[in-house]
Amino acid sequence: MKNTILVGTYDLVSWENRHESGAITYPLGPDAKGVISYSPDGFVFVHIMANNRDNHSACNLFGGGTSEIKDSAIEHISYCGTYEVKENEVIHHVSVSPFPKLVSSEQRRNWEFQSGQLLLSAEGLKVGNEKVEAYLIWRRVKNQHDI
Numbered sequence: 680m681k682n683t684i685l686v687g688t689y690d691l692v693s694w695e696n697r698h699e700s701g702a703i704t705y706p707l708g709p710d711a712k713g714v715i716s717y718s719p720d721g722f723v724f725v726h727i728m729a730n731n732r733d734n735h736s737a738c739n740l741f742g743g744g745t746s747e748i749k750d751s752a753i754e755h756i757s758y759c760g761t762y763e764v765k766e767n768e769v770i771h772h773v774s775v776s777p778f779p780k781l782v783s784s785e786q787r788r789n790w791e792f793q794s795g796q797l798l799l800s801a802e803g804l805k806v807g808n809e810k811v812e813a814y815l816i817w818r819r820v821k822n823q824h825d826i
Contacts, residue, residue, distance in 0.1 A: 682717070682719075682721055682762065682763060682764050683719065684764060685717040685762075685764060685769060685790065685797070686717050686718065686719050687716070687717060687819050687820070688714060688715070688716040688717075688819070688820045689714065689715050689716070689797055689817030689818060689819050689820060690712075690713070690714060690817065690818050690820055691711060691712060691713030691714070691715075691727060691815065691816075691817060692796060692816040692817060692818050693705075693709070693711075693814075693815070693816045694706060694707065694711055694713070694727065694813065694814070694815045694816075695813075695814050696804070696806065696811040696812070696813050696814075697811060697812045697813075697814065698806070698809050698810075698811050699809050699810050699811070700809065704806075704811075706813075707727060707728060707729040707730075707754060707756070708729050708730060710730040710731070711727055711728065711729055711730060712727070712728055712729075712730050713725070713726055713727030713728065713815075714726050714820075715799075715817055717762060721761050721762060721763070722759065722760070722761055722762070723759060723760060723761070723762040723771050724759040725756070725757060725758055725759065725771070726755075726756075726757045727755070727756045727757070728754055728755040728756070729754040729755070755777075756778075757776065757777060758771070758773045758775060758776035758778070758781050758786075759773070759774065759775050759776075760772045760773040760774040760775065761774070764790075767789055767790060767791060768787055768788065768789055768790065769787075769788050769790045769799070770785050770786070770787050770788075771785065771786040771787075771788070772785055773785075773786060786801075787801065788800060788801050789801070789802070793816075795818075795819070796816050796817060796818050796819075797816070797817040797818075797819070798814065798815070798816055798817075799814075799815045799817065800812060800813060800814050800815070801813045
């Protein structure tokens with residue numbers, strides 16, 4: 680399948696983790712914000728963060744106290760790389776991420792369009808001692824050049 684089916688930029692609608700126990704959790708809160716973009720030349724860019732995060736004491740990307748830096752890292756996920764679509768699966772080949780274990784990894788997601796929105800899901804993720812299924816719903820952003 681050609682990669683072009685997913686091309687576009689999407690805003691995060693919701694991200695929930697469904698646990699084996701039946702519990703549903705929201706890793707970055709029920710109002711997390713995010714953007715994922717699939718480019719025509721085969722690149723993917725993902726940024727997700729908790730909403731209403733505390734400001735740092737200084738406007739300096741490399742400054743702030745230890746707790747501010749830790750909170751920023753815990754409340755934000757990002758990576759980029761290339762992607763390929765294989766039937767109902769999209770594989771993100773991560774080349775850049777602030778989380779070193781993601782670099783050079785393959786992030787596999789099932790995908791489908793439901794009610795005009797993109798649903799990405801991942802099964803078998805470990806959270807603590809429990810397996811979870813992650814469900815992320817994305818809404819396509821209107822092309823800014825058409826406004």
